[in-house]
Amino acid sequence: MKISELLAFVTVVETGNITQAAERLNRVQSSISHRIRSLEDNLDVTLLDRKADGCSLTAQGQILYDYARKILNLADDCKNNISCSKNRQINIRIGIIECLPPYIVSALIDLGHDLGWNIDISVGNTISLLKAFDHNEFDAVIIGAGFSNTQHTSSTLLTSELVIITEKDYPDIKDLSALDGEVFLLSSKKCATTTRNYNLLFNEARITPKRVVECGSYPVLFSSIAAGKGVSLVLRCSISSEVQNKIKIHELDGQFNDFRIELVYRTDAMQIEGTKFKGIMNSVFQDPRLNAPGY
Incomplete structure (x- = not known):
């Protein structure tokens, strides 16, 4: 049974004849008749007593009508809820x-x-x-x-840790003061978090950088480090496996691990x-x- 067939059947019952049902549903009479016959063939019963002055329900037709009204109401509720859920999308x-x-x-x-x-x-x-x-x-x-x-x-x-990254052949950093006079690279000078971390590093290790260079993005920063153009302080989890194979990672401790x-x-x-x-x-x-x- 299709919704369109049930709708045609209920409309015929409520209007009293196929002609008025066709007008209400904006369908031709043959379409309404076809849908009623399809229901009767599917259920192997006669649903309507067809007379010159209109149609009336058989006993089986009354059973289907009661169920059809419930099914159509549920279908309407379903469509309304789906429509409302679209409007309520987060x-x-x-x-x-x-x-x-x-x-x-x-x-x-x-x-x-x-x-x-x-x-x-x-x-x-x-x-x-x-x-x-x-x-x-x-x-x-x-x-x-x-x-x-x-x-x-x-x-x-x-909560993660910061690390120093350098070119692959850079010697192990045993003391942060060894970074004094280096070129430091960062993604953006507008990044307050990075600026704060660099100031912390410079003050704690008494580092005076040769200069601080803004790269504009992390991909440019990592490629510049790999090319030996400077060193950088970055969040460990920002390093991809591809980048990791091209650079050297130096561990830090203390407040840099927080x-x-x-x-x-x-x-x-x-x-x-x-x-x-x-x-x-x-x-x-x-x-x-x-x-x-x-x-």
Whole structure:
């Protein structure tokens, strides 16, 4: 039985004849008659007593009519709920710092697909992302810890370590002071997190760099390091296996092992409850690749 056949049958019963049913459904009479006959053939019964003054239900026709009304009502409810769900689709705007590996962005895109969310992702630096968040341009931002304030709702997503990277043949760094006078490369001078970490490194090791060069992006930074154009301080998980094979990684300790990434998110005006959203974001950062280089 098809919905169109049940609709034709119910309309004939309610209008009293095939002619009026055809007019109501904007169909030709032969189409309505064909659908009624199809139902009768399928069920092997006569559903309507056809008379000159109209149609009336047989006993079997009455049984089908009662079920048909329920089926049609359920079909209408189904269509209405699907339509409403489209209108209620969750839209989330997320900003994310560029030092995180690209598979995090891919995971967020996959998450949106799996949950049926529209997730718009923008990549930037901590200060610009937080400023945009405060201007209601994002529902959540994933940034370096230490820049949000007490008015923000935040949660730590990841604690990782920073490492020094150099060209492959660079000698082992036994003392950070050995980096004095080196050219230091960074992706962006606008990145407050990177600037803070570099200042910490320079002050702790009493390093005066020959110069600090802005590369504009992480791919350019990594290729420049591999070519021996300088050294850099980066988050360990940002190093891909391809990059790892072309550079040398030097471990750090102390406060450099406590680099934190945090989620700043709205508790109001967002289409999903804050605790649930935080849990979903935390699940993205359970990726084991974040704990070792060479993704």
